[in-house]
Structure formats: structure tokens, C-alpha cells
Amino acid sequence: MDSLSSATAESFRLLFSGDVELWIIIFTSFSVSVRAILIAAPIAFVVAFLMAHLRYPGRRAMIAGFSALQSIPAVVIGLTVYLVFSRSGPLGDLKLLFTHTSMIIGQILLSFPLLVALSHSAFQAADRRVWETSVTLGAKPYRAFFTLIHEIRFGLIAAFIAGFGRIIAEVGCSMMAGGNILGYTRNIPTAIALETTKGEFAQAIALGIVLLAMALILNGLLAFFQGRGVMSS
Amino acid sequence: MDSLSSATAESFRLLFSGDVELWIIIFTSFSVSVRAILIAAPIAFVVAFLMAHLRYPGRRAMIAGFSALQSIPAVVIGLTVYLVFSRSGPLGDLKLLFTHTSMIIGQILLSFPLLVALSHSAFQAADRRVWETSVTLGAKPYRAFFTLIHEIRFGLIAAFIAGFGRIIAEVGCSMMAGGNILGYTRNIPTAIALETTKGEFAQAIALGIVLLAMALILNGLLAFFQGRGVMSS
């Protein structure tokens, strides 16, 4: 119990000491993951929408595929990114390994199946009158799509948050594709992993609390913008 | 390119060599994660249901809280489990550290916020006539609850699969709470992490493929049982 509470106390002390290195780590974490989710989510929503609205052969297999792809460990995705961007890899010449770009690519890949699977289930559950009503009222398909998005926004926001949670918290891919380089590609989860291997559990928990606090703020903002919904009937 | 394709080829060779050690690792992975999700999901569904149906102060804060808790890295949860079950921790006397039990507890904690947040969004989106209709037709609350579950099963299954994907693929918590002990608590993700640190990328990818294959089978089964849904209108 003792170490637990002292670790927590220590973590709060660290939080407010305004350490520059700590803030670079926090910034890296959010800058990378926010960019990744902002790229991944719109594409995933479109793919999920098409999967829900079109009838084509292999559709059900595709749905099952995206569901299963959620089970790929982050480190395997990181490994793939690594092998592709490694000097001896096919895209080695781009020199993207151990940069924010390779981390973003890894996190996009990591969140994509989750985003597709969850938003697909939201699109699937949508009342088909939403689409029909907006189309018959003269909305162009892309406008009808946005109307649909608005009607099922709670499900999509939940998917978005889950996707963000997945990548802001993941360590395997950032470690492998980013390299955990101090002052550059080190983010909160890799820093936590490092503190843990060092046996510095207090530091690790401190960073976990920082992450949680930032996530709470982000979620608060999202909740604020999404407003309150009224159930359909 | 070369290393990538040779690693993949090697991985397939390993897959079919029927290595006993490999199968213990696979078994550990699924036995732990399946038990964890089977404990976590029902509780999460009930909590999410109550959050969606009751009006009480602090409800919105609770929803935001569960959303944010998804951002806690697995290793932080693993660390917490470790500190609690460590010999010098409050529950050290139970001697649960580095066992399947501590891994299961960690994975329950890890999947719980995700399960609650996602199933809450499914319950929230449910037509309130579902509940009213079953109640007025004489269903006891727990039966009405199951009827509701059935009506929104696609959303709940999506949440379940996402939760399972999260824990079957996570490494930080299993590593910390399980110890990655060969022949005992080593599971697929920790084995992958180990192979990666050794530079044995082929092995790592092979294990990733095993995991993906098993996940595909599981998802196929689920898809088979869930049947096809007809959209409401």
C-alpha cells in the first residue's frame, strides 16, 4: 500500500513541476495520435458506410475480416511498418523510420480496423429512413452521408474515442516504428514502458495519470460538442 | 522486401510444424482472454444499461470517465495489478502475482472501460419503445433487459469483439502482471514482444498470423451465431 500511495504522490509532484522533457513527451503523444485518428476516422467512416449500404459479394467476409484485424497486436503492426521503412525494406529510401510519420502510419493501421468495425455497427443500426428522407428531400449523396453521420453521431463518437484510446495508449507500434528516441519520438506510452523496465514505477504511474488527465479533458470537450441526444421512438 | 517475404514464408512453416511450446502459448492467450472477456462483458453491459436508463447526478461525468479510461495504457493497468498483488502490496498474501489469475484481472480492468463506453452507446441509441413494449407485455425487468440486449445485439457484439481484440492483443498488462514466464504465463503478444526484442521478426510475424487466424475463426463463429439483422424502420 505504501509504495502505491507514495508513487501516486510522487506522480502528482512531477505533474506540476513543469518539466520541459515531460511536456515534449506529452506533445509527441497527442500530436501523433490526434493526427493519426483524424486521418483514419474519416476514411474508416466512409468504408464502413459503404460496407453497410452496398450489397456486393464478399461483404460479410470483409466485415468479419475487419473484426478479426482488431486482434493484431500493436507490435506486429509496428514490425510491419518497421520492415517496410527499414533501410533494407521496400520503402527504405524514404527515410521515414523512427520519425513521427512512421508512428502516424502505424497508428492509422492500428486504429483502422477498430474504427471500421465499430462505425459499421453504428451505420448498420441506423434507421434506413434517415438516408431515404434526406435523399428524397433532395440531398446529394455526400450531404445525405453527413446527415446520416449526424443522426448516428453518438455511435461514431464512441467509435472515435475507442480508436483514439487504442492508439494513444499503445506502446508496441510506437516503440517499433518510432524508436522511443528521447526528445523526438518518445511518447507517453513508450516513456511509461521505459520507466517500467527501469523499475521506476512511480514515474510510470505519473505518466499514466498525465495521459488520463489529458484524455479526460479531450473527452470532456467532445462531450461538450456532441450535445445531448434525444432517443428516437 | 526480401526480409518481409522470407519472414512471412518462415512464419507459415512454423505455423504447421505443430510445436508444443507454441501451442501452450496460444492456449494461454485464449484461455486468459476468453475468461477475462466473459467476466467483464456481462458486468459492463449491466453497468452501461444502468447508465443509459437511470437518471442520477454524475451520470454524464461517469460516461466521460469511462471514455477517458480507455486511454490508460495496458502497462499502467498491469503496473497497478502488480503493485496490488506484489508481495509488498496490499493483497500480496494472495500470491496471485505472475499467475493466470492476475493476468485475467488485468485484462478485465483493461477491457472494462471500452466495453462500458461502447455498449453504453448501443443502449443509448436503442429505441425506448423496446423497453416499454416488453415491460407492458409483462416482462420482468431482467427479461426486458435480455430483450433489449437481443434487439441491439449487433452493437453489443461489436463492443464485445473490440474488447476482446483489445485484450488478446495487449502486451503491457500481461507482461507486468503475468511475467511472461515460459510455459506458464507467456501468451502470444508477450511472446511476440520477446521475439521482437530478439530480432526474430519471422517468429514474431508467425505468431501474429496465428493470432489473426484464431481471431478470424472466433469472429466467424460469432457472425454465424448472430445471424442477419433487418434494419428497423
Next chain:
Amino acid sequence: DQSQVIRMATTTSTENSGLFAVIKPVIEQKLEIRLHVIAVGTGKALELGRRGDVDVVLVHAKPAEQSFVDAGYGVARHEIMYNDFIIVGPGDDPAGVKGLRDAEQAFTNIAENQALFVSRGDDSGTHKKELSIWEQTGNKPDGSWYRQVGQGMGKTLQIAGEMQAYTLVDRGTWLAYRENTPLKLLVTDGADLRNPYGIIAVSPERFPDTQYEAAEHLINWFKSESAHTLIAGYRINGEQLFYPTN
């Protein structure tokens, strides 16, 4: 099975060297125990010991081990074997360290040339060794040429390979990786590059339910003749990795 379980915390590099795959079955059979090996970073291995979660630790960070014992967490440090560190780097060797037999000189050259250097930066035994060499040179490594990656030895080596940078590595990891890295072995056999491994039983006074007796048996086994033969006989690609300490 019902046999007694001994938990040993050790460093990832030790486990990754493959040594345990050879000696673990022998130990389990000889001592009629089950050995659970928990391979983690040096810092974490010692922390596991400090918290009483393992019965014995096997690491390579002499000063840290000594303070572990001095603080009463461990009974005594037994040095059981050693290997050595080497300095590797890009084949074109921009800092000109090839052939040196002195780590201090090599580091000085690297710093003067501002050649890329990758540090593990994880408080591991290797990292501590690296820091102690920097200290001897009197230069504090600083600047964009000095990159701390905070990862295990294997990963660090991979990253150094990708960056065409220098790094300090233990010979075991080097032997396991050298086929897959573009880096070359540049500095070896320096007197300041020795890497001793110590084994410590966790103090039964602090943690009464620790498996102290079995841990002592284990330590004694490591000091036995048959253990020495096994350790000395362990080879990767025909090269000896560990040298038993007598």
C-alpha cells in the same frame, strides 16, 4: 506438477542470449524445482527483488547490485560469470575508432566527431556501463548526435543499424544479431569493457516466505563445476559467450 517453484528475475539480454534454454532444463532436473524466469530490464529486475516478488535476481550492474545487497534486500552478491561489451558502428567509421582497445578513447573520438551514437537510455546494466565510460572521458554526451532510445539491447542495435550510428553492445546480443545488421565490430578487448554477472538471493529476513533455501541451492549450482562446463560450453555460431567466474 507439484515441485517447488523458484522465481528468478533476470535481464532480457540474458534470456535473449539463449543460455537459459540450455541450462533451465538441467537446473529443473538436478534441483527438482521449477524455474520461472522473468526476463525484464535490469532496473525492473532489481525492483522485483526489492518488493519480494522473486526469490533470486541475476543481473549485470555491479554498483546497483551492491547497493541492493547493502540495503538489505539481498543476502549476498555472487559473481558467477562474465562476458564483455564491444563498440560497434558503421563500416565507414567516421569517428575513426576501429582497432582501438580502449573504450574511453573510442568514446572521446565519437564525441569529438559528433558521430551519431545511440544510447539505450534505460538504466540497464549496459546503459550504466556506457555512462560510466562517458564519465571517464570527462565529456558529458549532449547534442543531436547522441540519441537515447530507451529500449532493450536488441532494439537498440537495430535502431543503431538503421541510423548508421555507434553503440555499445554486449557480446551475446552482438553475436545473435550480427548477421542482420549493417554495423561492424570496431572496438573490443578493452580492459574497461568487462561485463560481470551477479546472482543474489532475496533476503529471507525481509521476505520470510521467499524460497531462500532453494535459491541458495540454485546459487550453489551456478558455482558448481557442471554449471561452469555448461556455461563455458554455450556457443552461438561457434563463439563462446559467457566465461564462468571461479
Next chain:
Amino acid sequence: MSAGIQYQSISKTVHGKKLFEINNISVKEHDCIALCGCNGAGKSTLLRIMAGLEIPDSMTVTFDGNKLSWKKARKYLQNQVIYLHQQPYLFDRSVTDNIAYGLRQRKLPIQEISRKVSEAMEWAGISHLQMRNARELSGGERQRVAFARARILSPRLLLLDEPMTNMDSHGREQTQGMIKMLKDDGVSILLATHEYHTVAHLCNERMFLEDGILNKEKISPESDARKIIPYG
């Protein structure tokens, strides 16, 4: 003291505005009461409160001689009173399963359930739909399923929210016939409707909900019941 139900001092506020304040509604066995009122008057809300599905600001319920607060009566209301939604919700199951739903909750023997279900389906003219998923049905088909699903339970009080909506002329006649049958069985019926003329001949009382006030008008079976009042 019959098997009827009395509701006292029902009031409900919506969006800070008082929707209605009603002293007394008394429903006796064999009663068939029409509830009229313009759109948004609060008819559906009133029925939902009476069925124990919505929380009133205040209400007491008397049945079998017991006077209960709304909170205590809620469970009883949910069990004995059935509310049929204005736009009925059908479960994502077969038509048969939808109709059997209430009987299954009551744990009746399987044979009896299946006998009653086929009877009800025959009655509602939907036997040909039995294996269809209820979600695929047309508007009128849904209404019939919902009606059969409620009828099969022979509740003490049946609250129908515009039951003839979406039904074709044949369905309307059937519904009227069924209301009559239920009435004769002793079931009390209260129905909200905008087409009073179509049910006038069945009703013994008519209530108007207007500006939050409930006005009642008894109807003697012979007098004006057959007079067609244009679309109530």
C-alpha cells in the same frame, strides 16, 4: 367494487409547461372509453402514464380496493395494463415470436402458447406472415401484429393509441369486432383516436383532453352513438 381501476389526480409537466391535470379517471369492467383531443393534447402521454411507463408528477391508483401511490402501483400497472404504442415497436424476430412474447413471459406451457398464437394470428388475418421477420412488414401488417400481441394476453385494461391507424377497411372492421369481443370478455378498453366516428358505436364514454382538462361525456347505448361526428 368491481375489477376496475381508478386513477386519481394525475398531473404531468413537460418542458416546464403543465400538460394536464386530471382529477379522476375511472375504468370499470366492460367499459370502452374513447379519448379524443387534438395533436399534442397529451393523449399518448396520459396513456403511457396509466400503463406505468412514464413518470407522472403526481398520481394515485386504486384497484381491488387498494389505494396506491404511483410508485407502488407501477409494477401492478405494468403487469395488468397493456399499452399499444401509436407507432408499435415489433421485435427483430419472427411474427410468431412477437405474438408469443407476452405468453412466454408468463411461462405458459408451449402447446398452449402455440395454440393461442395461431388463434390470434388467424383472428388478425396474418397467418400467412407467421415465419416472416416482423421488421419487414408493411405499416398495416405491423399494426395487426401489435394488436394480436396485446390481445392475446387478455389484460385487465387495454390502452390503445390510435389502433386503427394504417389499417385497411377490413382491418378496421376486424379491430372493431375485436374490441367488442374483448369488452364482452370483461376487459376494459381505453382508446385514443382521431376517428371517433369509427368507434362511436362501441363506446360507452367519451373523454376530451383539451388545454390540460379532461371532460367526460357518458353515452347511452341507443342515443347518439351511431351519429357520425366528422373525424373526431
Next chain:
Amino acid sequence: MSAGIQYQSISKTVHGKKLFEINNISVKEHDCIALCGCNGAGKSTLLRIMAGLEIPDSMTVTFDGNKLSWKKARKYLQNQVIYLHQQPYLFDRSVTDNIAYGLRQRKLPIQEISRKVSEAMEWAGISHLQMRNARELSGGERQRVAFARARILSPRLLLLDEPMTNMDSHGREQTQGMIKMLKDDGVSILLATHEYHTVAHLCNERMFLEDGILNKEKISPESDARKIIPYG
């Protein structure tokens, strides 16, 4: 060649069963056609196909002298024809935003939108609801919003699926008045209804959908249009 629309050889199969096979439906300017048929006859399906919302087995469409396959006509239909669902769907927004929806798609100037919207709300008797979320409305209020939302767009052809459902007597009269106005403006109207008698005086043609066959009956304005045929 007027601004009318002709539909040729419409057929639709559902669950392997032919639902209907129709040679020709021709809707001219100023037309008001009633579509009758029992529950499940396929009225809603037909209207949805005519609006370009559902895929028929076969169909061609002729308008402004062009003969198009269904696929090619789809976009045109979706733009020029408005279908009002039997159970209208209101977006989870305010009543005003719901009604303005179609005009916003057409990128009209804001002032014009707001002018038209208040006009339409006034007309539909829902001005007091304007800032309310559409999801909270009563059944009849919803119906009115949906009607106002369609009317405001002055489509070429308006397909109404039981438009008077859930409306109180005042609303029914208003709807009838509005149909008349739209007719006079040149909008063609086709409405599915089970209450033909309430709209008979507006219609110049009546169609029956029965066993997959469409029968038509022209109605001369003076003759039987005012005769009440009991509930359609």
C-alpha cells in the same frame, strides 16, 4: 407533352414472390390520384420505387419527353419526387431545421429559407414548436412537421403515404386544403390511403392495387366524388 411523369412496366418481387406488375402509371400536372389497397398490397413499396428510393425489378420512366431506365432516372426521381414515409422520420434537430432541410440542400439564401420556413410552420399550425427538438413531438405533430418539410420544396410529384394518419380533425382539414393548394400550383400528387372518403373530393383518379394488379378509375369532378365510400 406536359410536365407530367410516366412510369412504365413497373414490377417488383419480394421474397421470391411477385408483389406487383404494373403496365403504366401516368401522372400529369394538377393530378391528384388516390392509391388504395389492403394492407400488404404493396402501396408503400410502389411509392418508394416511384421516388427512386427502392430498386424495382424493372421500370422505365418518361418525363419531359425522355425515356430513361430506372437506373438513369433515379437521380432525377430523387430530386423531383418527394416521398413522405408512412411513419415519417424526423432528424434529431429542431423543428425549424427539419423543415429547412430541403431548402438548405438547394442552397437558397438564408433569408428566403427562414421566410419560407416560418410560412410553412404557420401553415401547418406548428409555429409554437419551432425550437423544440423534433424527436420529442407527439405522433400528430410529427406528421405535420413531415408534411411541412415536403411541401416547402414544391416538388414536381409528391407521394404521400397515408398523410392523414395520426392527425386530428383540424389537421385533416388543413391537409386537405393544402393538397388542393398544391394541386392548383401544378404539383402532381399521389397518395396512398385507407380513408379514401376523406380525400375523394380532391381526387381526379383512383387506383386500386390488388393481387399485384393496378386498376384505375377516373373520377369526374361532379359525379361520385362527394359520395362517402366507407373507409377506403
